[in-house]
Amino acid sequence: MTTAIAVHPPCVDHLVVLAPDLPTGAAWCERTLGITPTAGGEHPLMGTHNRIFNVSGPAHPRAYLEIIAINTASVPAIPASARRWFDMDDVALQQQVTEQGPQLIHWVAAVPDVAQACADLAPLGIERGAIITASRPTPNGLLQWQITVRDDGQRLMGGCLPTLIQWGDVHPCDSLAASGVHLQQLRLEHPQAATLQAACDALGVAHAAAIGAGDVPRITVELGTPHGPVTLTSIAAG
Known part of the structure; x- marks a missing residue:
């Protein structure tokens, strides 16, 4: 008898915080959120590395936060x-990140069929990027995923x-212990809100996500943390 793989509806998968390097990112996390990411x-494909921790909560039951940085010891493939x-x-x-420190820059959405999701954006004239396959071993099993990445690297x-x-079959949150940090709300503002x-x-x-109009692109997340409520807001580069 085979076991059916659970199909999860589209949802917030993870938040992306860019740091100039991982030690700086970890220190920012301890200072801002009251936890140490482990x-x-x-x-290797991108020449980057990260730290992640669980931010799942009632509103977002399978979500984590990623602190990511360029790995200067690695040459991207x-x-x-x-x-x-x-x-x-x-x-x-x-x-901007070098001068101001780690910052929220992006979010990633999990979808059950990434190829179909890209096709669903095509009528809007949005090219989300090529679908690449990646994996990395962990003590709790092999993590495998498909992700959209444009050649120009743009977030859009x-x-x-x-x-x-x-x-x-395996999601990072399957083995991430509760961190004490919970994603409570995601808000998006953009001049082209429609x-x-x-x-x-x-x-x-x-x-x-709550979506509204704004003068510049802005991502705001509200987190419950050991330090109490914390709001992270992206800052438009340039």
């Missing part, structure tokens, strides 16, 4: 003409439009 791994994911090679964003819509991910709303509707994730 789990993480390397991404992507073609020389390509760029790392999440705009990590963007000079203005790098300078200032980071408000999510990168899309489809997980294999387009962002239509895209989130097409992806089935409009329920996961």
Whole structure:
């Protein structure tokens, strides 16, 4: 008898905080959120590495936060003409993070069928990027996923439009202990709010975020932490 793989509806998968390096990111996490991030791994394809921790809660039951940085000891395996994911090679964003410290820059949405989700964006004229396959071993099993990454590395819509991910049999939250931090609300603001709303509707994730108009792209998350409520807000680069 075979066991059916659970199919989860589209949802917030994880929040992305960019740091100039992982020690700085860990110190920011301890200072800002009151916890020490311990789990993480390397991404040889992109020449990046991360720390992650569980932020699941009633509103977002399978979510985590990723602190990510360029791994200066690793040479990315992507073609020389390509760029790392999440705009990590963007000079203005790098300078901003170097000067101001780790910052919320993006969010990733989990979808049950990433190819279909990309097709659903096509009528809106949105090219979310190629679908690449990645994996990394962990003590609790092999993590395998498919994720959208553009050759130019762009997040799109200032980071408000999510990168899309489809997980294999194992999800990081399956083995991440409760951290004491919980994602309570995600808000997105953009000058083209109607387009962002239509895209989130097409992806089935409009329920996961409050979407509104704003002068500049902005992502705001409200977290419950051991330090009490904490709000993180992205800052437009440039």
